[in-house]
Amino acid sequence: MSKNFMFIGVFITILILIAIILSLVFYKVIIPVCERIGKYIARRVHSKWWLYIFEFSFISMLVALIFATIYFTPLTNANSWKFFVILFLFIMFTIVETTAYIDFRKINKINKSDGIIGWLISLKIWETYILNRTLLFIEQLVNSYFLIVPVFISLLIMTKLDWSNEDFYYSLLLLPVYTNIWVYIKTRRRKFIFQLSFNEYQVIFMRRFIVYLLIIGYTFFEAHNKFIQVLIGKSNMTFEYVFVYSAALIYIAIDRLLKETVSDLEKFKKEKNDKETKMRKEYEESIKQREITRMARLRKNKLK
Incomplete structure (x- = not known):
């Protein structure tokens, strides 16, 4: 050991x-x-x-x-x-x-x-x-x-x-x-x-996305090779075993990939909405400050 x-x-x-x-x-x-x-x-x-x-x-x-x-x-x-x-x-x-x-x-x-x-x-x-x-x-x-x-x-x-x-x-x-x-x-x-x-979160998401794509690609080609070996009689594995093995791996990888994508999309929308809300509030605040400044100037002119 x-x-x-x-x-x-x-x-x-x-x-x-x-x-x-x-x-x-x-x-x-x-x-x-x-x-x-x-x-x-x-x-x-x-x-x-x-x-x-x-x-x-x-x-x-x-x-x-x-x-x-x-x-x-x-x-x-x-x-x-x-x-x-x-x-x-x-x-x-x-x-x-x-x-x-x-x-x-x-x-x-x-x-x-x-x-x-x-x-x-x-x-x-x-x-x-x-x-x-x-x-x-x-x-x-x-x-x-x-x-x-x-x-x-x-x-x-x-x-x-x-x-x-x-x-x-x-x-x-x-x-x-x-x-x-x-x-x-x-x-x-x-x-x-x-x-x-x-x-960062975006980097982690995209790297996991790439890894899942590699797993899907590898599983697909590996299952194809095993299926060919079963057809020509060079493998002791049955068609059912090859199908269940490859289908299960591909399903899990695609499921994780889609789950990551949906979660990332929701997070992207939330960040975009928060950014737009923040910009809108800053714009409204600037308008409010301008109005306060304008009213203060009017009062000052009236006093004069």
């Missing part, structure tokens, strides 16, 4: 070290370099048509990423490393393109309502729940790189070591523990000291 705990400690250490190294390299090296490239591009282009080129290129890359995700399917495809390379390149492209886009608008003093994004903002649809959470989903999807990559690299390292089946099983049980840490915990670095704190 002590040997098992030793392997578990090694596995946790590997995950933590890989996550810290990746985050430091990403935030201290990759992001600054990409931002410099984006600012350089923004200074070199002048035609206002570049505004639409930036927006069209981002939409095209986003569509390409969706197709790549469907094609490679990281959890079931042997060439899953290609997906991580594509995801990493997409993140770098997004940072460069976004920096160039923002600086290009500032340098050329482009109207806020120009361009596709400017038009959407002018309609104020960004205040709606769907678009608000879509932007948050994209942000957290990029951050999920720090969840998937350390696990993927750790699994590669584990398969190269001389593990017993028992040790390997205990180590795999730490994957959901690490996932929960990614969902709820964040680190803040002050000088050379890392401090732990909890994520």
Whole structure:
């Protein structure tokens, strides 16, 4: 048992070290370099048509990423490393393109309502729940790189070591523990000291949403593979077992996903209503203060 705990400690250490190294390299090296490239591009282009080129290129890359995700399917495809390379390149492209886009608008003093994004903002649809959470989903999807990559690299390292089946099983049980840490915990670095704190509610919701989607996708493809094995006679499992197993897992994941979404929607509406009520009260208070000031001036003039 002590040997098992030793392997578990090694596995946790590997995950933590890989996550810290990746985050430091990403935030201290990759992001600054990409931002410099984006600012350089923004200074070199002048035609206002570049505004639409930036927006069209981002939409095209986003569509390409969706197709790549469907094609490679990281959890079931042997060439899953290609997906991580594509995801990493997409993140770098997004940072460069976004920096160039923002600086290009500032340098050329482009109207806020120009361009596709400017038009959407002018309609104020960004205040709606769907678009608000879509932007948050994209942000957290990029951050999920720090969840998937350390696990993927750790699994590669584990398969190269001389593990017993028992040790390997205990180590795999730490994957959901690490996932929960990614969902709820964040680190803040002050000088050379890392401090732990909890994520904001919106971040926790969206990360749980992503995890549930991964569970649904994995369960679906795993059930499909088991069903094919049952049909061709390469599995001792019955069709009823495969169906009940997959249906139960998918139902639970979808149920939790919908429950989280409904709760988040209600919270979003409440916060929006509270904000509108606060603004209305502040407006009414300002009107009241103006009226009091006006009446005071009238009395003062009458006394004169």
